[in-house]
Amino acid sequence: xxxxxxxxxxxxxxxxxxxxxxxxxxxxxxxxxxxxxxxxxxxxxxxxxxxxxxxxxxxxxxxxxxxxxxxxxxxxxxxxxxxxxxxxxxxxxxxxxxxxxxxxxxxxxxxxxxxxxxxxxxxxxxxxxxxxxxxxxxxxxxxxxxxxxxxxxxxxxxxxxx
Amino acid sequence: xxxxxxxxxxxxxxxxxxxxxxxxxxxxxxxxxxxxxxxxxxxxxxxxxxxxxxxxxxxxxxxxxxxxxxxxxxxxxxxxxxxxxxxxxxxxxxxxxxxxxxxxxxxxxxxxxxxxxxxxxxxxxxxxxxxxxxxxxxxxxxxxxxxxxxxxxxxxxxxxxxxxxxxxxxxxxxxxxxxxxxxxxxxxxxxxxxxxxxxxxxxxxxxxxxxxxxxxxxxxxxxxxxxxxxxxxxxxxxxxxxxxxxxxxxxxxxxxxxxxxxxxxxxxxxxxxxxxxxxxxxxxxxxxxxxxxxxxxxxxxxxxxxxxxxxxxxxxxxxxxxxxxxxxxxxxxxxxxxxxxxxxxxxxxxxxxxxxxxxxxxxxxxxxxxxxxxxxxxxxxxxxxxxxxxxxxxxxxxxxxxxxxxxxxxxxxxxxxxxxxxxxxxxxxxxxxxxxxxxxxxxxxxxxxxxxxxxxxxxxxxxxxxxxxxxxxxxxxxxxxxxxxxxxxxxxxxxxxxxxxxxxxxxxxxxxxxxxxxxxxxxxxxxxxxxxxxxxxxxxxxxxxxxxxxxxxxxxxxxxxxxxxxxxxxxxxxxxxxxxxxxxxxxxxxxxxxxxxxxxxxxxxxxxxxxxxxxxxxxxxxxxxxxxxxxxxxxxxxxxxxxxxxxxxxxxxxxxxxxxxxxxxxxxxxxxxxxxxxxxxxxxxxxxxxxxxxxxxxxxxxxxxxxxxxxxxxxxxxxxxxxxxxxxxxxxxxxxxxxxxxxxxxxxxxxxxxxxxxxxxxxxxxxxxxxxxxxxxxxxxxxxxxxxxxxxxxxxxxx
Numbered sequence: 025x026x027x028x029x030x031x032x033x034x035x036x037x038x039x040x041x042x043x044x045x046x047x048x049x050x051x052x053x054x055x056x057x058x059x060x061x062x063x064x065x066x067x068x069x070x071x072x073x074x075x076x077x078x079x080x081x082x083x084x085x086x087x088x089x090x091x092x093x094x095x096x097x098x099x100x101x102x103x104x105x106x107x108x109x110x111x112x113x114x115x116x117x118x119x120x121x122x123x124x125x126x127x128x129x130x131x132x133x134x135x136x137x138x139x140x141x142x143x144x145x146x147x148x149x150x151x152x153x154x155x156x157x158x159x160x161x162x163x164x165x166x167x168x169x170x171x172x173x174x175x176x177x178x179x180x181x182x183x184x185x186x
Numbered sequence: 187x188x189x190x191x192x193x194x195x196x197x198x199x200x201x202x203x204x205x206x207x208x209x210x211x212x213x214x215x216x217x218x219x220x221x222x223x224x225x226x227x228x229x230x231x232x233x234x235x236x237x238x239x240x241x242x243x244x245x246x247x248x249x250x251x252x253x254x255x256x257x258x259x260x261x262x263x264x265x266x267x268x269x270x271x272x273x274x275x276x277x278x279x280x281x282x283x284x285x286x287x288x289x290x291x292x293x294x295x296x297x298x299x300x301x302x303x304x305x306x307x308x309x310x311x312x313x314x315x316x317x318x319x320x321x322x323x324x325x326x327x328x329x330x331x332x333x334x335x336x337x338x339x340x341x342x343x344x345x346x347x348x349x350x351x352x353x354x355x356x357x358x359x360x361x362x363x364x365x366x367x368x369x370x371x372x373x374x375x376x377x378x379x380x381x382x383x384x385x386x387x388x389x390x391x392x393x394x395x396x397x398x399x400x401x402x403x404x405x406x407x408x409x410x411x412x413x414x415x416x417x418x419x420x421x422x423x424x425x426x427x428x429x430x431x432x433x434x435x436x437x438x439x440x441x442x443x444x445x446x447x448x449x450x451x452x453x454x455x456x457x458x459x460x461x462x463x464x465x466x467x468x469x470x471x472x473x474x475x476x477x478x479x480x481x482x483x484x485x486x487x488x489x490x491x492x493x494x495x496x497x498x499x500x501x502x503x504x505x506x507x508x509x510x511x512x513x514x515x516x517x518x519x520x521x522x523x524x525x526x527x528x529x530x531x532x533x534x535x536x537x538x539x540x541x542x543x544x545x546x547x548x549x550x551x552x553x554x555x556x557x558x559x560x561x562x563x564x565x566x567x568x569x570x571x572x573x574x575x576x577x578x579x580x581x582x583x584x585x586x587x588x589x590x591x592x593x594x595x596x597x598x599x600x601x602x603x604x605x606x607x608x609x610x611x612x613x614x615x616x617x618x619x620x621x622x623x624x625x626x627x628x629x630x631x632x633x634x635x636x637x638x639x640x641x642x643x644x645x646x647x648x649x650x651x652x653x654x655x656x657x658x659x660x661x662x663x664x665x666x667x668x669x670x671x672x673x674x675x676x677x678x679x680x681x682x683x684x685x686x687x688x689x690x691x692x693x694x695x696x697x698x699x700x701x702x703x704x705x706x707x708x709x710x711x712x713x714x715x716x717x718x719x720x721x722x723x724x725x726x727x728x729x730x731x732x733x734x735x736x737x738x739x740x741x742x743x744x745x746x747x748x749x750x751x752x753x754x755x756x757x758x759x760x761x762x763x764x765x766x767x768x769x770x771x772x773x774x775x776x777x778x779x780x781x782x783x784x785x786x787x788x789x790x791x792x793x794x795x796x797x798x799x800x801x802x803x804x805x806x807x808x809x810x811x812x813x814x815x816x817x818x819x820x821x822x823x824x825x826x827x828x829x830x831x832x833x834x835x836x837x838x839x840x841x842x843x844x845x846x847x848x849x850x851x852x853x854x855x856x857x858x859x860x861x862x863x864x865x866x867x868x869x870x871x872x873x874x875x876x877x878x879x880x881x882x883x884x885x886x887x888x889x890x891x892x893x894x895x896x897x898x899x900x901x902x903x904x905x906x907x908x909x910x911x912x913x914x915x916x917x918x919x920x921x922x923x924x925x926x927x928x929x930x931x932x933x934x935x936x937x938x939x940x941x942x943x944x945x946x947x948x949x950x951x952x953x954x955x956x957x958x959x960x961x962x963x964x965x966x967x968x969x970x971x972x973x974x975x976x977x978x979x980x981x982x983x984x985x
Contacts, residue, residue: 047320055229060223061226061230062222062223062224064227064229064398065229066397066448067481067906068481069481069906069908071906072397074397101223102223103223103224106222106223115218119214119218120213122213122217122705122872122873124220124221125449125704126396126446126448126449127219127220127221127225127446127703128227128396128397128398128449130220130223131223134221152915153915153918154915157914157915157916159915160397160914161915162394162395162397162880163449164880164883165881165882165913165944166883166913166914166915167921168876168879169915170915
C-alpha cells in the first residue's frame with residue numbers, strides 16, 4: 025500500500041525531487057508536498073475541473089493524474105502562470121468583469137481559459153461556453169466568465185493585428 | 187427620504203465627486219488574490235502537530251449500532267486515535283434544534299456522533315484521526331462496526347400515517363411542526379368564484395454543492411484553555427457561541443477564523459455534527475484536527491433542501507381578479523431538525539410567502555414538517571422562496587389559461603399597486619415599499635414579447651416548441667430578531683463595524699458580516715470610502731475573525747449590505763465627524779466648515795485643500811502633545827445596526843425565461859433569461875448583477891438538473907458530480923438584469939439585499955416557460971427538476 029517512487033520534475037520552472045506514495049495524486053502532491061494551494065480539490069473524480077493545472081503544456085485534472093507518473097514532466101500551476109505574467113490580461117479581465125466570486129473554481133477555470141486563448145483564438149461565445157463546460161462554477165452563472173474570456177480574445181486579436 | 191449624497195443627486199458627474207462610491211461598479215479589491223491562486227481557504231491552512239479526521243458513515247438509512255471494534259484501525263500506520271459517540275459525549279452537550287416561536291415544534295437531541303442509532307445513510311458514526319487524511323481513511327476502512335439495520339421511514343407522505351416508523355420514539359410521532367395561516371374566508375371565496383384552478387407541485391430535494399466542501403480545523407490549546415477554529419462558515423460569531431456552549435467554554439475563549447470561503451449559499455450556516463466532532467476531538471487531544479469533507483461526504487451530509495409537495499388552489503372572478511389562495515405544503519426534513527436555525531423555517535417561509543406579490547383577501551396555507559430517514563434539510567439560498575414562487579406563479583398561469591387571459595395581463599391586474607404601501611399581506615407580512623408594476627414595466631422594456639410570440643408561432647409550424655414564462659416574486663431580507671432571536675436561537679440580527687484611521691490616513695474597517703464571494707468586502711470598502719471621504723483603495727476591510735471584528739450575525743438572508751453595510755456607513759460617518767473635530771482644532775476652524783474629499787481635509791465652501799489625512803494622522807498619533815488637552819481624538823469608531831420598524835425588509839422583482847423544449851428527447855434548451863429586481867439602494871451595480879445571475883443559475887439548477895435521489899431503502903443514489911447534475915457553462919443562457927430602486931427607509935443606506943432574488947424566481951419562470959412551450963401538445967409538468975424523463979412522460983412518449 026505504501027510503496028514509494030522517486031520523481032524529479034519541473035514545477036513552475038523550478039526542479040523538484042520527491043519520494044512519493046504511489047497512490048498520491050498530482051493535486052495532492054502540489055498542495056501537500058509543495059504547498060502550491062492555488063489549485064483546489066472539489067469532486068476528486070475528474071468532473072468539476074477545480075484542480076485543473078497544466079502538464080507538459082496541456083490542461084489536466086490534477087485529481088486524475090498520479091504523482092508517481094510525473095518523473096521528467098513539466099507542471100505549471102496558477103502560481104506559476106501568475107508569476108510569469110502569461111495570463112495577466114486574462115486575470116485582469118476576470119477582476120474587471122467580476123468573473124470570480126468565491127474564487128474556488130477560478131484557478132482551474134483560468135488554466136482552461138488560457139487554453140482557449142492559444143488553441144481557439146477565434147472562439148465564439150458558444151465555443152467559449154463549450155470549452156469551459158468541464159469547469160464548474162457555482163457562483164457566477166458563467167456569463168461574466170464568458171465575457172472576460174471574450175474580452176481577452178478580442179484584445180489579443182486586436183494587438184496581433186496592430 | 188433617506189438621501190445619501192451621490193453625484194447624481196447633486197447633478198454632478200463622478201469626476202466632480204471622486205470619492206462618491208455608492209452606486210458605482212468598483213472591482214472587488216479582494217478579487218486579485220482569487221485569480222492568482224493566493225486566497226486562503228481552510229484546507230490551505232496547516233498548523234504544527236496537525237492531524238486529520240475521517241469518518242465511518244452509516245451505510246444504512248436507519249440502524250442500531252451493535253458494536254464498534256477499533257483494534258484493526260488503531261494498528262494502521264499513521265492512525266493516532268479512534269473516537270466513538272460515547273467518547274465525544276463526555277466533552278460535548280447535545281443540542282435540540284427548535285424555535286420557541288414556532289409553536290409546538292419538536293426535535294430530538296443530537297450528538298456529534300450518534301450514541302445508539304444511525305438515522306440516515308451518510309451520518310458520521312465513528313471518527314479516525316491520523317497523521318494524514320489518507321491514513322485516516324485507511325483507518326476507517328479497517329474499522330469493524332456491526333449495524334443492525336432497522337426499518338426506515340423514507341417517504342414523507344407516509345411519515346404521519348399509521349404504521350410509520352417513528353424515528354425518535356420519545357417524540358411520539360414524526361411531526362416536527364405544523365402551522366396554518368388563515369385570513370378571510372377561503373371556503374366562501376372558492377364557493378363563489380368564477381373559476382378555481384388547482385394543481386400539485388413538487389420541488390425536488392437538492393443541495394448547495396459548494397465547490398469547496400465543508401472544511402474545519404479545530405485547535406484546542408490546553409495551556410491557555412482556548413479553542414481556535416479555522417472554519418469555512420457564514421456565521422463566525424454564531425459558531426463561536428455554539429462551540430463555547432456545547433463544549434462548556436467561555437465565549438471569549440473560542441476564536442473562529444474564517445478566511446476565504448469557497449461557496450456557501452446557506453450550506454455553511456449550520457451546525458454539522460461531524461464538525462462538532464472535530465472540535466471535541468481537538469479538545470480531547472489538545473492538538474489541531476482538520477476535517478475536509480470529500481464530495482461523497484458532502485452529498486450525504488451537507489444539508490439538503492426544498493423537498494416539498496405542495497397542493498394549491500387559486501380562485502378567481504370573471505375578470506381574472508384573485509379571490510383566494512389555498513395551499514397545503516408537506517416537507518420531509520430528515521431525522522433531525524438542523525441546529526440552530528431549525529428545519530421548520532423553510533416550510534414556515536412557504537406559509538409566509540405564497541401569493542406574496544398579489545393583492546387578494548382570502549388566504550389559507552398549511553405547512554406540515556415531518557421526519558424521515560434521509561439527510562437533514564435546512565436553509566439553502568432563497569429559503570422557501572423558490573417553492574412559494576413556484577406554487578404561486580404556477581397557479582397564476584393556470585388561472586390565466588382557464589380564463590383565456592394573457593399571463594402578463596393577469597399579473598398586471600393582480601400585482602399589488604406601487605402606491606399601496608405600506609401594507610400587510612394576507613399571510614401577515616409587512617411590506618414597507620415594493621415596485622411590482624414598475625418592475626413589470628421595466629421587464630417589458632427588456633423582453634421583446636411581440637417578437638418572441640411571433641417567433642413562437644412560426645416555430646410551432648415547424649414542430650419546434652418554444653415557450654415564454656414569467657414569475658413575479660418577493661424576497662425576504664434583512665431579518666430582525668423576529669426571524670430567530672425571539673425563538674431563542676443565539677443568532678445576532680444586529681451587526682457592527684469598526685472603522686479606524688491609521689497614521690498614514692488609510693482606513694481599516696472591521697465588520698461582523700462575512701465574505702463568501704458576494705463582494706461583501708468590496709461594498710463595505712465602498713461604503714466606508716464614501717462615508718469618510720477617501721479613495722476606496724485606502725480602505726482595508728477585515729471580516730471573518732471573532733477576536734477582532736464587532737459581534738454580528740454574519741452573512742445570510744441577504745443581510746450583508748443592508749445590515750452590515752449600514753453599520754459600516756454609520757461608523758464611517760462617526761469617524762468623519764471625529765476627524766473633522768480634530769482637524770477643526772488643528773486648523774482653528776469650525777468642524778462644520780470642513781469636509782473630507784479624496785483623503786484630504788478641505789474647506790467645505792471653497793474646496794480648498796487644508797490638510798491631508800496623513801498629516802492629521804501624524805500629529806494625532808505622534809505629536810498629540812501639540813493638540814488641546816481636552817480634545818477627543820479617537821480616530822476609531824464603532825457602530826452597530828439593527829432594523830427596528832419591520833420584522834423583515836422585502837425586495838421584489840420579476841423574471842422571464844425563453845426556452846425551447848425538444849419534444850423528441852425531452853431536453854430543455856434555455857435561450858434567454860431576464861430578471862428585473864428591486865434590492866433597494868444599489869451599492870455596486872456590477873456586483874448586484876452578478877449576484878442575480880449566479881442566483882438565477884442556482885434556480886435553474888433546481889428547476890432542470892439537481893436532484894438528491896433516494897431509493898426506497900433510503901440510499902442516496904446521487905453521490906458524485908457525475909450523478910448529481912449542476913449547470914454547466916454550455917447549457918446556460920445569457921441573462922439580462924434590470925433594476926428598480928426602492929430604498930428602505932429603515933436605514934440611511936437604504937440597501938435591502940440582492941443575493942437570493944435570482945434563485946427565488948428562476949424555477950417558476952422556467953416551469954411556466956416549459957408549460958407554455960408544451961401547451962399546444964396538451965402536456966404539463968409540475969414536478970421539479972423538469973428532466974427529459976418527466977417531460978417525455980408528460981408528453982405520453984414514455985409511460
